[in-house]
Amino acid sequence: MHSADETAPEPVRDAEDPDQPKHKHAGFIRKRPKPGERRVQILQVLAQMLERPESERITTAALAARLEVSEAALYRHFASKAQMFEGLIDFIEATLFGLINQITEREPEGRVRAARMVAMILQFGEKNPGMTRVMVGDALVYEHERLQRRMILLFDKLEAALRQTLRDGAADAGVALTPDRDAQVKASVLSSFVLGRLQRFARSDFKRSPLEHLDESLSLLAL
Numbered sequence: 001m002h003s004a005d006e007t008a009p010e011p012v013r014d015a016e017d018p019d020q021p022k023h024k025h026a027g028f029i030r031k032r033p034k035p036g037e038r039r040v041q042i043l044q045v046l047a048q049m050l051e052r053p054e055s056e057r058i059t060t061a062a063l064a065a066r067l068e069v070s071e072a073a074l075y076r077h078f079a080s081k082a083q084m085f086e087g088l089i090d091f092i093e094a095t096l097f098g099l100i101n102q103i104t105e106r107e108p109e110g111r112v113r114a115a116r117m118v119a120m121i122l123q124f125g126e127k128n129p130g131m132t133r134v135m136v137g138d139a140l141v142y143e144h145e146r147l148q149r150r151m152i153l154l155f156d157k158l159e160a161a162l163r164q165t166l167r168d169g170a171a172d173a174g175v176a177l178t179p180d181r182d183a184q185v186k187a188s189v190l191s192s193f194v195l196g197r198l199q200r201f202a203r204s205d206f207k208r209s210p211l212e213h214l215d216e217s218l219s220l221l222a223l
Contacts, residue, residue, distance in 0.1 A: 039077045041067065043087050050130030050139050051206070057142040082144040088134050089150050093157075096121060100161055110169015114162050115223045118190055121158065122210040125198045129206045136199045155191060163187035189221060 045066050049058050060081055064071045078084045099120050107113040125132040133139040135154075140147045163183050170179035197210040 038073070039087070042074060042077060042084060043091065046084055047088060047128065047130035050133045058139075082147060085134065085140065085143055085147050086150070088131060089147065089154065092124075092131055092135060093154055096124060096154075096158065097161075099124075104165070110165050110167075111223055114165045114169065114187075114190065115218050117158075117162060117165065118194055118218065118223070119211070119214060121194050122197055122214065125201060125210050129202070132198050132202050132206075132210075136195065136202050138202055155195060158194070159187050159191035162190050186222070190223075193217070193221065 042063070046058065046063060049063065049066065058081075060071050060074055063081075063084075064074055067073075074084075078087070100117055103113055103116045103120065107116060125135060130139075135151060137148055137151055140151065166183035166186050167179055170183055200208055201210040
């Protein structure tokens with residue numbers, strides 16, 4: 001949050017503006033957020049609330065209370081709570097595939113590239129525990145079913161990216177008799193491995209790192 005404007009003597013909050021904090025602090029108020037800034041803040045706080053292992057269904061009332069705004073302010077930026085979760089999923093997808101593109105550009109060897117993709121996804125989950133709960137579906141149990149479908153589709157896309165990478169690697173090496181099938185099977189196993197590690201991380205109350213013994217595990221998976 002931005003600091004208050006100290007040049008204004010004692011501004012008064014506009015009672016008509018639901019996007020301002022609901023109470024004054026030491027005689028001044030916070031600046032009105034820039035366009036798009038409040039939307040980002042809502043998603044950040046939602047992700048933080050999802051980090052609490054004991055959290056079940058997050059209500060818009062609880063979210064508004066954490067942001068110190070009215071519920072009406074939330075609906076100025078998102079039509080529904082499902083749309084807020086879609087915003088988180090959009091962020092997850094854009095971040096992961098942006099990083100996958102970087103790995104693809106920098107690493108020419110397919111097998112190494114696939115290993116780095118797996119490590120990157122698990123690192124993202126470890127650094128963003130609230131979003132891990134979205135990725136594994138725990139945070140979406142009580143929400144609209146289309147959100148679950150979006151996460152299933154996201155993992156399908158990740159598996160496809162791994163499959164393409166492994167197919168390229170097998171073709172370059174010229175060692176696999178059935179590169180397409182081998183890549184398909186291996187990508188499926190890796191995708192399941194990633195999802196399982198993220199689920200264990202979430203269900204251990206974020207105590208067991210998804211990166212635990214990663215190199216040894218990837219070696220067993222022939223990466």
